[in-house]
Amino acid sequence: MDEAALATHGLTHYFNAFRALDDVSIKVRRGSITGLIGPNGAGKTTLFNAITGGLRPGRGKVTLAGLDVTGQTPDRLFASGLGRTFQIPRPFSRMSVLENLMLVPLSQIGERLGGPFLSRHAMRVQECTIREHALEVLDFMTLAPLADHPAGKISGGQMKLLELARVLMGDPQVILLDEPAAGVNPTLTGTLIEKIEELNRQGKTFLIIEHDMDFVMRHCDPIIALAQGRVVFEGTAAEAQADPVLLDAYLGAQADA
Amino acid sequence: MMKQKSGRLATKLSTAIGLAMIAGTAAAQDCTTRIGAVLPTSVDWGRPIAETAQFVVEQVNEAGGVAGCQIEMVLRDTQVDPKVGVDAAKALVELDGVQLLLGAVSSGVSMPILTSVTVPGNVMQMSCCSSSTAFTKLAEEGKTGGLWFRTFATTGVQAAVGAKVASDQGYKSVAILYKNDDWGQDLNKLIAADFAALGIEVTAEVAINDGQPSYRAEVTSALAGNPDALYLGLYPNEGTAAVREWLSLGGTQNMIMANSLKSDEFRENVGLQYLGNALGTDTASPRVASADAFVALYKERFGGEPNGPGLSNSYDATMIALLAMEAAGKDATGEQIAAEVARVTDPNGTPVTADASGFAAARDVLAEGGSVMYQGATGNVRFDANGDVSAPAVVWKFTESGTEEVEYLSLTQVDDFIASLK
Amino acid sequence: MIGVISYLVFFATVASILAIAVLGLNLQWGNTGLFNGGVVAFFGAGAYGTLLLGGTPQGDHIGGFGLFYPLALLGGMAAAGLLAWVVGILTLRLRHDYLAISTFGVAVAFENLMRNAEGLSGGAKGLRGFERPMREGLGDGFLYNIVFLVVVLLLLWATYRFLETLVGSPFGRLLRAIREDETAARSLGKSPSRCRLTAFVTGSIIMGLAGGLYGTFYAFVSPQDVLPTLTFQIWAMLIVGGAGNNKGAVFGAFLIWAAWTVSGWALSRFAPIEAQLYTGSIQYVMIGLVIVGMLLWRPQGLFPERLVVSQSSRKKA
Structure with missing residues (x-):
């Protein structure tokens, strides 16, 4: 079996005449925290969307643990073991933090129209299990005190934690994080990194898109860099720091922007 | 106004x-x-x-x-x-x-x-x-x-007298425009049957809905059979609009109107000059x-x-x-x-x-x-x-100041005529 | 005195029937965020379906199958559900504004179809030939109306309980999540289109139930019963009562229908004769003002939505 938990193979995508992705092939090694960097307009978001099902790539394919999942809808991808968070957090803000989590488990008895009426007992038992599990996850993510708060009323950093907690409820093998450190205070960033690393030790694979060079250099290995729709670098943090092409492409473009 | x-x-x-x-x-x-x-x-x-x-x-x-x-x-x-x-x-x-x-x-x-x-x-x-x-x-x-x-x-009297007018005027074919409500649908069904009983060909039966900006499509399909006369089972609002379109597309001025069109508004808005050959029916009796x-x-x-x-x-x-x-x-x-x-x-x-x-x-x-x-x-x-x-019935037409009776049909005449249709 | 009671029974019957329809809309709009601009089509499908299935044979149109009444009522609900399913398959992938316009179009088309398809619906003169169930035993008067009200209240209660259980269950949680952020819900493995379709069809079946009871109560239905006014009234009831809250939906139905009838009565009783000739227009203006006022000062309605259903500590089982 392939050792890549997630991989793309020759992804190419055009927006009209603009080539957003040009033959992008990346591998996210099982058990790694892979970082994806690149300046604005490098194609990070397009690549992310092509992987998470928001966009059907013009050419190429996406595989998840070796299985072709190209163009699958986001809900099926999640069921196949690929979880994601959003750059700007999208909690269900009018629901409580706990409910945000309890929502997630797949095939809940009570989610079927007849469930609450025909399988009432089974539904209640399942709800209890899900609640216990959700509380455990909240506890792990240091959000337990906020369980009954409306998700819209917690801080931006807590929302990032909540999004990760929510994804964990589906127990995915691969988790994609979209700029997890953006707009979060250092304390919570610290907590977040700590949790990511702990989850990584437990076997979760991460792909992190990050704008913040420092963050990536410190916490990700390996690092993949995109520029103008192409992969311009793939290697360890140390290699990245020593790579003149990467620094030039990345910092140069950043200076331009 | x-x-x-x-x-x-x-x-x-x-x-x-x-x-x-x-x-x-x-x-x-x-x-x-x-x-x-x-x-x-x-x-x-x-x-x-x-x-x-x-x-x-x-x-x-x-x-x-x-x-x-x-x-x-x-x-x-x-x-x-x-x-x-x-x-x-x-x-x-x-x-x-x-x-x-x-x-x-x-x-x-x-x-x-x-x-x-x-x-x-x-x-x-x-x-x-x-x-x-x-x-x-x-x-x-x-x-x-x-x-x-x-x-x-009941609409039966109105329909029968309308059919009698067509027959008396010697029309051989008639197109019907009717208001698309309970009254209009009844009227249309009844008068179509009466026309048939009198041997008058019905070239088209067209329903007119309220409040449309134009009735061109409806009027065009009524014109298609090139009828001798037009029967109008309409109310003044849509009646005015439909008749204007009918006349502008070259339809005949031979018209028979139900009592619902007995209104000053309709006469003024269509124009008396176009209503010279228009005869109305009504069950009211000024006798x-x-x-x-x-x-x-x-x-x-x-x-x-x-x-x-x-x-x-x-x-x-x-x-x-x-x-x-x-x-x-x-x-x-x-x-x-x-x-x-x-x-x-x-x-x-x-x-x-x-x-x-x-x-x-x-x-x-x-x-x-x-x-x-x-x-x-x-x-x-x-x-x-x-x-x-x-009720007895009248046939009427429009005049400068309102309407004028053309013919009076007593209760017995109406009843006899209806009986003759069956 | 008996007159007042008799009128109140009558009033409560109509208000309860409307309340059932408002509950159906609440599931669609309040809980799921689906803008149904054609409530009247599903209400009408229930009314026509029930009367066609349960009526006596008539010469001039089909139907008159004389089915056992509960079966006829279920048939009417099924007709509404089927219509909703077809509309839903075609439109639910479209987002809110498109759904609103297409359902509104469906309602206009439905009314036109009923007005014109004489062989199906009796055309503009309406659908006759339905005998109210159990009429032989109960007669036509006060006793009948009392019994009918009890039946309607039981169905209203059953609908209310059904929806309360539903929105308090994981299904309701799912609906709220989809309403709030469809993209996020999809990213968590949920299928919004399927859930929306389920909610849309279920809400429409409930509207069909209301329509069936309405047709039964009058033993008659005509295209005039399925004009867009009804959609407006049902919406007014939900907005005033509180979208997302079933209690509010029921309360709103009673309140608005009372306002509608009481204002008509009061205007006829106390207003000068000139004003009496304009009662209809005045009523529309008043109801319109109430809705605008609600939207301005209390957009959540009289009974705001209860947002949090599952608690971290288990409440009573």
Whole structure:
């Protein structure tokens, strides 16, 4: 079996005449925290969307643990073991933090129209299990005190934690994080990194898109860099720091922007 | 212009009611009998129907009221919404305790009132204007309990006379434009059958929906068969629009109109010069002196001819209902009032006119146990066993000032002609 | 006195029937965020379906199958559900504004179809020939209306309980999540289109139930019963009562229908005769003002939505 938990193979995508992705092939090694960097307009978001099902790539394919999942809808991808968070957090803000989590488990008895009426007992038992599990996850993510708060009323950093907690409820093998450190205070960033690393030790694979060079250099290995729709670098943090092409492409473009 | 007119009407009406109320107090009558009216007063053509009914009540009160009591007509708006109409009717019956209900106009409102309020509550219901054949069927099944009457002659008379006009004019083929509602659909079905019975070819039967910006498609399909004449079962609004399109596309000016188009608005908006060959039919009969009297009375009160749809019918409906109430005596139930309708529309009874003096005269005859023949705005109204009226008919055409009668068909002539079609 | 009671029974019957329809809309709009601009089509499908299936045979149109009444009522509900399913399959992938416009179009088309398809619906003169169930035993009067009200109240209660259980269950949680953020819900493995379709069809079946009871109560239905006014009234009831709250939906139905009828009664009783001729218009203006006022000052309605259903500590089981 392939050792890549997630991989793309020759992804190419055009927006009209603009080539957003040009033959992008990346591998996210099982058990790694892979970082994806690149300046604005490098194609990070397009690549992310092509992987998470928001966009059907013009050419190429996406595989998840070796299985072709190209163009699958986001809900099926999640069921196949690929979880994601959003750059700007999208909690269900009018629901409580706990409910945000309890929502997630797949095939809940009570989610079927007849469930609450025909399988009432089974539904209640399942709800209890899900609640216990959700509380455990909240506890792990240091959000337990906020369980009954409306998700819209917690801080931006807590929302990032909540999004990760929510994804964990589906127990995915691969988790994609979209700029997890953006707009979060250092304390919570610290907590977040700590949790990511702990989850990584437990076997979760991460792909992190990050704008913040420092963050990536410190916490990700390996690092993949995109520029103008192409992969311009793939290697360890140390290699990245020593790579003149990467620094030039990345910092140069950043200076331009 | 219309607004101004109705505003003026309303002012006059209120003054009149004020006066009537003072007169009532002066006569020291301390009892009041309520009757209910559920009419679409929020619709432009519904308001004059209500004003006409109120006008009758004023006159009856002037003549001393019914069974010694002043009549108070409690008017409720149906908004042409069956729910609202039925609720209003139920409130009138249960809260105001009326035994007589006037209305409604639309069959779609009158019908649920009949089935769920008046028949279960044993209240007499008299409609000026509901035309659906469904009422006849319901009555034939015995489900109206003899409580249902309407002064709007069934569409059958109108259709038969329309067909007779076509035949008399020598038209060999006719296209039909009809309003797409219960009345129009009935009318179309009936007149198409009548045309067929007379050997006149129907080239097209086209439904016209309200409120369309253009009727070009409809009119074009009616033109396709190149008919000798056009039959119009429409109301003034869509009638004006459809006829304008018809004429502009080169359609014939040979037209036959249902009574619904007997309106100044239609004549003015289409233009009299195009209506030279247009003949209308109506069931109202100006042959009787009391019909002229109605027109005169109406003009005096409202300052215009009674040319809106249903006005003479509303007048007769209210008057006959109140006469029946008078005949039934004080505190009569709806059933008792309904039973007396025959006695006030008896062809062999003493003729009475449709005004205050006629009402007073009828009171005397009825008090002695006699019967009267009501000579009303639509002629000598006579109800059949189903509460339907058969009526004499006229053929009319437009003139500078209003309408003019072309031919008069007595009740027997109408009945004979209808029989000859079968 | 008996008159007042008799009227109140009548009023409560109509209000309860409307409340059932408002509950159906609440599931669609309040809980799921689906803008149904054609409530009247599903209400009408229930009314026509029930009367066609349960009526006596008529010469001029089909139907009159004389089915046992509960079956006829279920048939009417099924007709509404089927219509919703077809509309839903075609439109639910479209987002709110498109759904609103297409459902509004469906309602207009439905009314036109009923007005014109004489062989199916009796055309503009309406659908006759339906006998109210148990009429022979109970007669036509006060007793019948009492019994009918009890039946309607039981169905209203059952609908209310059904929806309360539903929105308090994981299904309700799912609906709220989808309403709030469809993209996020999809990213968590949920299928919004399927859930929306379920909610849309279920809500429409409830509207069909209301329509069936309405047709039964009047033993008659005509195209005039399925005009867009009804959609407006049902919406007004939900907005005033509180979208998302079933209690509010029921309360709103009673309140608005009372306002509608009481204002008509009061205007007829106390307003000068000139104003009486304009009661309809005045009522529309008043109801419109109430809705605008609610939207301005209390957009959540009289009974705001209860947002949090599952608690971290278990409440009573």
